[in-house]
Amino acid sequence: MGQIEKTRLFQGNEACVAGAIAAGANFYAGYPITPSTEIAELAARKLPETGGKFIQMEDEIGSMAAVIGASIGGAKSFTATSGPGFSLKQENIGYAMMAEIPCVIVNVQRLGPSTGIATAPAQGDIMQARWGTHGDHPVIAFAPSSVRETFDLTVKAFNLSEKLRQPVFILLDEIVGHMRENIHIPHQDELEIINREKPLPDQPYKPYDEEKEVSPLASFGEGFSYNITGLVHDEYGFPTTDSEKTKKLLSRLQRKIDNHLEEIILTEEFGMDDASLVVVSYGCTARSVRQAVKMARKNGLPVGFFRTATIWPFPYEKISAFADKTKTLLVPEMNMGQIFGEVERAVHGQARVVGLNRFDGEMITPDEILQKILEVI
Amino acid sequence: MWCSGCGNGLVTGSLLRAIENLDIDTSKIAIVSGIGCSSRAAGYLNFQTLHTTHGRALAFATGLKMVRPELTIFVIMGDGDAMAIGGNHFIHASRRNIDLNAIIFNNNIYGMTGGQASPLTPQGEKATTAPYGAERNFDIMKVAVATGATFAARATTYHLPLLDKLIEKGVKNKGFSVVEALTYCPVGYGKLNKKGDATAMLNWYKENSIPVEKCTTVDHEGKITVGIHHHQAAPEFVEEYTRRTQGVKR
Numbered sequence: 001m002g003q004i005e006k007t008r009l010f011q012g013n014e015a016c017v018a019g020a021i022a023a024g025a026n027f028y029a030g031y032p033i034t035p036s037t038e039i040a041e042l043a044a045r046k047l048p049e050t051g052g053k054f055i056q057m058e059d060e061i062g063s064m065a066a067v068i069g070a071s072i073g074g075a076k077s078f079t080a081t082s083g084p085g086f087s088l089k090q091e092n093i094g095y096a097m098m099a100e101i102p103c104v105i106v107n108v109q110r111l112g113p114s115t116g117i118a119t120a121p122a123q124g125d126i127m128q129a130r131w132g133t134h135g136d137h138p139v140i141a142f143a144p145s146s147v148r149e150t151f152d153l154t155v156k157a158f159n160l161s162e163k164l165r166q167p168v169f170i171l172l173d174e175i176v177g178h179m180r181e182n183i184h185i186p187h188q189d190e191l192e193i194i195n196r197e198k199p200l201p202d203q204p205y206k207p208y209d210e211e212k213e214v215s216p217l218a219s220f221g222e223g224f225s226y227n228i229t230g231l232v233h234d235e236y237g238f239p240t241t242d243s244e245k246t247k248k249l250l251s252r253l254q255r256k257i258d259n260h261l262e263e264i265i266l267t268e269e270f271g272m273d274d275a276s277l278v279v280v281s282y283g284c285t286a287r288s289v290r291q292a293v294k295m296a297r298k299n300g301l302p303v304g305f306f307r308t309a310t311i312w313p314f315p316y317e318k319i320s321a322f323a324d325k326t327k328t329l330l331v332p333e334m335n336m337g338q339i340f341g342e343v344e345r346a347v348h349g350q351a352r353v354v355g356l357n358r359f360d361g362e363m364i365t366p367d368e369i370l371q372k373i374l375e376v377i
Numbered sequence: 378m379w380c381s382g383c384g385n386g387l388v389t390g391s392l393l394r395a396i397e398n399l400d401i402d403t404s405k406i407a408i409v410s411g412i413g414c415s416s417r418a419a420g421y422l423n424f425q426t427l428h429t430t431h432g433r434a435l436a437f438a439t440g441l442k443m444v445r446p447e448l449t450i451f452v453i454m455g456d457g458d459a460m461a462i463g464g465n466h467f468i469h470a471s472r473r474n475i476d477l478n479a480i481i482f483n484n485n486i487y488g489m490t491g492g493q494a495s496p497l498t499p500q501g502e503k504a505t506t507a508p509y510g511a512e513r514n515f516d517i518m519k520v521a522v523a524t525g526a527t528f529a530a531r532a533t534t535y536h537l538p539l540l541d542k543l544i545e546k547g548v549k550n551k552g553f554s555v556v557e558a559l560t561y562c563p564v565g566y567g568k569l570n571k572k573g574d575a576t577a578m579l580n581w582y583k584e585n586s587i588p589v590e591k592c593t594t595v596d597h598e599g600k601i602t603v604g605i606h607h608h609q610a611a612p613e614f615v616e617e618y619t620r621r622t623q624g625v626k627r
């Protein structure tokens with residue numbers, strides 16, 4: 001089998017399903033919504049080919065619940081939606097975080113708020129991903145910029161989710177989700193696939209061991225009697241309101257992500273050495289930025305490119321590391337400035353941060369970015 | 378967790394006796410519950426127990442059942458849990474005829490939050506959020522039958538041997554089984570509606586219930602009908618899905 005056979009035109013949403021299946025996904029529950037619907041349609045068709053299962057639930061709340069239920073049964077499960085559905089899933093997403101149930105949630109972002117424009121791209125759910133569910137909690141969210149990256153980050157999302165017993169988000173957008181690119185899908189044995197750790201049989205089992213960062217997860221049906229709840233719980237999963245145990249649990253949930261920042265945070269950069277202006281971008285917008293920065297550099301301007309594929313946890317340290325060598329950071333995004341604030345936090349006054357925002361359903365063009373570069377450099 | 382005099386322990390007892398009588402390997406039993414006083418039963422039971430979010434127990438259980446069809450799954454819900462916030466999941470689980478055993482602890486009130494009205498609070502009765510009388514109420518049996526459940530039965534906490542049997546029969550039904558267990562909440566519902574203490578409420582069930590089989594011959598206006606209201610086999614959802622997708626090849 002040559003590589004040529006494996007190279008073909010893929011849509012972003014399609015690459016997401018291919019990545020999920022390559023990662024071992026065998027359960028999908030969802031509710032149709034533009035621009036994510038192709039993911040549900042493909043999952044419905046493809047999952048049974050490898051013994052997996054699909055269900056169209058009655059709404060997104062139920063979809064998120066079924067995804068968690070299936071994961072508790074031992075499946076690698078996922079769902080896809082867009083803004084309105086992402087809002088509906090939030091309570092149960094918090095449940096998955098608290099109960100530490102692995103699963104992957106794809107949000108193909110469209111313009112909001114509310115029904116907004118169903119077919120228009122946006123990057124407006126950055127903060128919903130961060131704080132959509134109530135209470136303090138860590139979040140992992142990726143924002144791919146290309147079709148191939150959608151495949152790779154979907155595999156990574158499943159892997160991290162299994163390893164850390166944590167729901168993981170993929171923040172696609174209408175552009176990357178619907179775009180087609182000719183890509184090479186790696187062979188299955190080129191991929192690293194991580195499966196959740198299982199408890200040893202006939203040994204006492206603590207599903208939420210305080211001594212461990214992440215405990216093994218027994219699937220229902222394997223005969224380990226234990227309790228799972230969204231209430232604050234002890235090491236055996238039984239509810240408690242003890243303040244000491246509460247603090248321990250919530251701290252551990254945060255710590256298990258903080259201890260893996262290097263593995264989770266993926267960034268890309270070029271032209272940084274001489275840069276007095278760095279354009280910070282993510283998702284579809286990074287595509288225009290790449291072109292604009294190349295054009296600027298061709299014209300002799302000291303402009304750098306910094307893209308983050310990981311939205312949460314945000315790469316504060318990486319940005320802070322170059323901020324003092326830079327005069328200006330430009331942050332183009334398809335919202336009113338959601339990552340902008342995070343960049344400011346990272347920069348902490350060491351440089352000027354300028355936004356370039358569109359929230360009209362149109363992509364930010366390379367020309368617009370170049371104009372802004374010329375204006376603020 | 379439960380107040381003194383609460384009927385929830387009686388329903389939980391019935392569930393345990395039914396499990397004992399059915400002689401199922403306990404590693405093949407899962408208990409899924411929502412949020413409410415009744416749903417706390419899950420935490421008292423030594424099985425694989427899943428205490429979910431308010432109203433969503435059936436949807437969690439749907440995902441679990443699809444990937445673990447070998448499990449016998451009991452889904453414990455309060456009346457508000459099952460019929461208000463979870464009403465949509467209830468009607469669709471019922472429509473699908475998925476092999477889940479819904480046990481609805483109906484105390485006619487929101488117990489956990491302190492006596493607010495539920496869709497099962499009888500019309501005109503009082504609740505803290507219905508000080509001038511509750512809205513029109515549901516009849517769980519009618520909702521279950523109308524939406525496609527293949528087994529629907531009701532008993533009160535006065536009729537525990539019957540309740541045991543109904544839960545058992547529900548498990549034997551391959552499909553969506555609904556058992557409505559009329560429990561009582563002397564604190565949240567009884568006090569507001571001057572129903573007396575736990576004993577008085579149990580006696581009320583005794584005096585106001587009638588076997589559903591007798592309904593054709595006896596006037597049952599205003600009575601609680603107990604027994605099997607509906608039992609009719611139909612293809613089960615997960616089996617059907619598995620059958621339809623079995624031959625699918627890459």
Ligand SMILES: Cc1ncc(C[n+]2csc(CCOP(=O)(O)OP(=O)(O)O)c2C)c(N)n1
Binds near residue numbers: 413455
């Ligand atoms: C999304 C959400 N809304 C509201 C609540 C608050 N709440 C907890 S239990 C409950 C109702 C309980 O009544 P019921 O379901 O009838 O069960 P019972 O306590 O009577 O057994 C409510 C409204 C919640 N936990 N979650």
